[in-house]
Amino acid sequence: MSDLRRNILRFPGKRTGIVKTSMQNFSPIKWSEYFSEEEGIQTTDGVFHVYGRGTDGPILLCLHGGGYSGLTWSLFAAEIVKLINCQVKAVDLRGHGKTTTSNDADLSLEVMANDVIEVANKLSEKTGQPIILMGHSMGGAIAVETARKLDSILGLCVIDVVEGTALDALSSMQSILRGRPSHFKSLPHAIQWCYKGGQTHNLEAARVSMPGQVLNTKTGKLAADECDNAGLSTVDESPSHSDDLVASSYTIAEVEEELEESEQSDKCTDCGKPPLPKSQKTNTFKDPNIIKLEDNGMIFKWRIDLSKTEKFWTGWFKGLSQKFLDIHAPKLLLLANIHGLDTALTVGQMQGKFQMRVLAKSGHAIHEDQPQKVAEVLSGYVVKQKLATPKPAFVHPDLPEC
Template identity: 70%
Template sequence: MSDLRKSVLGMHAKRSGLAAASKQDFTPVKWTEYFDSEEKIQTEHGNFHLFSKGNEGPILLCLHGGGYSGLTWSLFAAEILKVIHCQVKAVDLRGHGNTTTNNDYDLSLETLASDVVEVANYLIEKVGTPIILMGHSMGGAVAVEAAYHIKSVVGLCVIDVVEGTALDALSSMQSILRGRPSHFKSLPHAIQWCYKGGQTHNLEAARVSMPGQIVNMKTNKLAADECDDIDMNNIELTSSSHRELVASSYTLTEVAEESDESDEAKCSDCGKPPLPKSQKTDVFKCPNNFKVKDDGPQYTWRIDLSKTEQFWTGWFKGLSQKFLDIRIPKILLLANIHGLDTTLTVGQMQGKFQMQVLARSGHAIHEDQPHNVAEIVSGYLVKQKLAEPKSDFIQPPLPSC
């Protein structure tokens, strides 16, 4: 576990030198670069927002992890549509993104799964095609639960969540959440933290995904909706290629580095991050020639995950056995083989599911390695005859089982 305790700022030094840093672009990218459309689905409990790409084949209903939004699937959606016929539907779960409900902080597993069932039933009635559930972290647990209640579910993909390791790490989750910045001075500031802090190791993913996780403190508008009209008055270009800005307490925190065994850093939503040993404010180095006026915080998190602690255990308790018992084709993608618990290890040996480990990836595997995840998932769906390949499809090596 010690290899996960990395300095938030130190991560960048291992990726590149200062020359490379000065060329990095932390401006946001609009969701329209990856998805075709967005829509709201009204249910008894709220209006659920989702992004869509593709118009034929089975529906891949994608569920994000805690604190993320449907935009976390942007790069994956663009990649998988290149090789198979399918429709990607990425929903903002309750309390996240642009979804609004009667109680945004009721994140119990039962409520989240019920929401997904309602959305899935609407899509089935409207489109009439089978559903393949994909879930990352918290969303993986929700996908497993919802799969038992959706008749048209034909496949299940769970990304980087395992009951044993998730439950073991819950005791340190509040400390992990407190270690994140509570506010950001600007949208590029937030994107830079997302990338340099290791929430994603893919800068392109950070540029499209992070705006879906924060809101403007003055307007309460989701930052993703401001990508076309960013307040550039709050950002000044400087002649210096690498300015130092002194960070205030709401800007950035640094976690003391213990080991350089791994380049991984984990996100705050499910399970894997360890307890930071120490925290301190530090100088915020702002590449890409940005100088942010110190007008105070402009953005904060869409949802305060620390207020949902009462639901955390319920997300993961019994997850492994429920995953094994569901009788549909299923695949598990992990960032680290050592995270596999006893129940899943036995199930894997018995061939009850397919598994693939993607090394050199952080917790958000589908953001860090969207091409590889799309290749694995598409190959698996074609193998199971759940989706049709496109003309340039090449069958990848089958996942280990």
């Protein structure tokens, strides 16, 4: 038996220097697999694009993190509507996704919160339903600021953003952003980077979320929009074996094997990420088809250049903990790592001012990594608080399943 074969048997979770025998699918998935509708909400400063699912119950208004789009909530939306009566509305924030405004570069906290207030008021007027705000990372900070100014708030859920750790992480954010590829050869290559680079640990989430984050440089259109209009193939563009990690500039590539779901959940190596999307694996993932592109191969680029938003970063998170504690509506905080809790929130949690759950074995985008678990936790909380009514599939987390 060869030494290589022995190493594979001894360490079945990884292979060294060879390509996977089964090909993963990095083709995009259309948003319509998860949302039932999309609409444009006209405000005083632009048109905000909103994905929706569900027809009754309170509006669960979901705000994405920096660089993402409303599509980051796709898998979560499909899960939560199975458990409670609610209307999921996932908005593309200013400068992101399909939303267009008079000044996409102004991402100050006050401006973005005012955007959300206008969108929330329009949705409430249209449906006659109150709002439950849910925000991830930057979107969590915007949700808190919005909740302070909006009267029709039933509840608030914030995902993986805490003032202390967020502010500490900002000093390294530019280097993290520089470590990301600036362009991608194709949309499947962008999805491949998103998954293998560690932005999400859920391949299905990467396939539906990444098209909302990149533009086609030739057409100027969002990749998700081109998918909708059949402008991109969803079958034949997956990177070939020659494009995989074995084509790396490294002499020995480390390639992960397909693992069972239970094994996948045990291997999170980047829990408690900083508050903006990043890849801790960027320096070890060197696909020349992505990192080194010829001019004629630069097809897809980021919808938003996050490095140019640095002047707003501190404003997003400064004072966040106290503002969160001062909100009187029922509050839920979901974290990937217990070590991310700062002093103010630790004291507030001990005083019962909010509920907290730590969903371990997740990266920064908890709702992408574990959409079903996030849906279970949130549905249990809103039902307990009598903010929404359960559906037959709902099982209270404090009670055993029959």
